[in-house]
Amino acid sequence: MTLLRTMPVQDPSSTLLSTEDPAEITKHLAEAGIHYERWNTDRGLADDAGQEEILQAYRSEIDAVSASNDYEFIDVVQMRPAPEDPEWPEKAHAARSRFLEEHRHAEDEVRFFPAGRGCFYLHIGDRIHAVVCEAGDLLSVPAGTVHWFDMGTVPEFTAVRFFQKEDGWVGDFVENSIASRFPTLDQIMAER
Numbered sequence: 001m002t003l004l005r006t007m008p009v010q011d012p013s014s015t016l017l018s019t020e021d022p023a024e025i026t027k028h029l030a031e032a033g034i035h036y037e038r039w040n041t042d043r044g045l046a047d048d049a050g051q052e053e054i055l056q057a058y059r060s061e062i063d064a065v066s067a068s069n070d071y072e073f074i075d076v077v078q079m080r081p082a083p084e085d086p087e088w089p090e091k092a093h094a095a096r097s098r099f100l101e102e103h104r105h106a107e108d109e110v111r112f113f114p115a116g117r118g119c120f121y122l123h124i125g126d127r128i129h130a131v132v133c134e135a136g137d138l139l140s141v142p143a144g145t146v147h148w149f150d151m152g153t154v155p156e157f158t159a160v161r162f163f164q165k166e167d168g169w170v171g172d173f174v175e176n177s178i179a180s181r182f183p184t185l186d187q188i189m190a191e192r
């Protein structure tokens with residue numbers, strides 16, 4: 001279940017709003033200028049489905065998003081626990097650290113989650129909106145919006161990414177990021 005928690009920038013320990021109702025989440029995010037929508041995930045995909053199968057399963061929705069926003073580069077990223085790989089904890093830590101501090105992008109950051117979980121933290125005005133995305137969620141972070149992303153200490157998700165330019169994922173990081181003062185994805189899930 002998707003979750004939205006809104007906190008004041010000046011007080012990470014207090015919660016202004018917390019909801020798991022998709023309609024409420026859509027409404028509150030729209031008020032903050034953020035586009036959020038849900039896609040039906042009943043596509044008969046196997047747990048180990050690869051990039052091409054995933055893209056094919058969501059083809060009509062993906063084509064509609066791409067056409068309306070000139071997204072030319074679409075790919076799929078997958079993070080799965082791999083206990084048989086002795087280097088997995090290190091890889092997971094490195095992947096998690098990459099966008100765990102505040103940054104912005106030159107284009108919208110559009111992600112659809114066919115499976116798994118990850119949390120976007122959107123810094124808008126004097127508020128932080130933590131959006132825990134799960135299977136079926138599409139979130140679009142507008143270009144220039146300061147944000148960070150936490151995939152948790154045990155990352156497990158599949159995300160379809162949409163880019164206008166091939167390097168659209170490159171982040172411009174903010175000095176003195178406040179990200180570390182806020183609850184992590186693991187903490188938000190534990191408090192759910």
Ligand SMILES: [Fe+2]
Nearest residue numbers: 099105109171
């Ligand atoms: Fe980002």
